[in-house]
Amino acid sequence: MRILLLAFFPVLFGCACMDPTSVDSFPTPSALKTPARFLPLYEEAQVDFALLRKGAPPVHARAVRQIYDGGSIFYEARGYKITSWRRLSESEGKTGILVGPEIVFHAPISRVGRVAYSDAHFQFLKSK
Numbered sequence: 001m002r003i004l005l006l007a008f009f010p011v012l013f014g015c016a017c018m019d020p021t022s023v024d025s026f027p028t029p030s031a032l033k034t035p036a037r038f039l040p041l042y043e044e045a046q047v048d049f050a051l052l053r054k055g056a057p058p059v060h061a062r063a064v065r066q067i068y069d070g071g072s073i074f075y076e077a078r079g080y081k082i083t084s085w086r087r088l089s090e091s092e093g094k095t096g097i098l099v100g101p102e103i104v105f106h107a108p109i110s111r112v113g114r115v116a117y118s119d120a121h122f123q124f125l126k127s128k
Contacts, residue, residue: 032109058075079107098123104116
């Protein structure tokens with residue numbers, strides 16, 4: 001019986017591992033249905049995203065993991081996770097680097113589920 005309950009837990013209560021909804025622009029507090037008391041957390045997320053966009057580390061989120069795929073760093077804060085992508089990759093048969101920030105909002109900032117926005121882009125490496 002215990003195994004059955006654990007197996008259905010994600011179905012009944014939602015799974016944090018489900019893919020977030022991707023959006024085309026940085027989501028607003030109204031789109032996320034952010035409660036007023038959590039607007040300061042939303043503002044911290046905006047600051048951290050802007051800093052990563054400029055190549056600086058975030059000031060509110062803390063680094064939780066770095067992978068040696070080119071230098072990607074994962075950060076976490078209350079209500080959001082943010083990634084500074086710097087990943088060696090291939091596109092259209094050419095090697096390049098995926099660079100830029102990506103943010104995923106979740107509770108308590110987002111009341112509409114997990115919402116992701118990415119400003120990461122692909123830069124081709126120049127061939128000699």
